[in-house]
Amino acid sequence: MRPFANGLLFSDLTPNWSDRRSRCRRASGIARADGMTDSQAVRTALGEAAARCRIRSSIRDEVQRLVADEPTQQMRVVREQRAEVAFPLTD
Numbered sequence: 001m002r003p004f005a006n007g008l009l010f011s012d013l014t015p016n017w018s019d020r021r022s023r024c025r026r027a028s029g030i031a032r033a034d035g036m037t038d039s040q041a042v043r044t045a046l047g048e049a050a051a052r053c054r055i056r057s058s059i060r061d062e063v064q065r066l067v068a069d070e071p072t073q074q075m076r077v078v079r080e081q082r083a084e085v086a087f088p089l090t091d
Helices: 020-033 038-068 073-085
Strands: none
16 A cells, blocks of 8 residues: 555545545545546555455454463453452443
8 A cells, every 4th residue: 555645545534434525535636636546546545445354354353263262271360350350240
């Protein structure tokens, strides 16, 4: 992913999509000012989106791996200690 000349990534320009059209136009304008074509800007945005998906996927895989692991003695002790100091659950 190539950042713009000002160091921003395309995703920095569109943090949330509440006003999608104006954000896309602004990001596209910045991309053009940086010398990118619309096609290059779209490729950049897609590349950044794919990178975010890969990160989320790797985090999800790591969590699933940790859940599947058998707890060690140390993990059991830590869980017991946390349970002793935790606030009681209320309905």
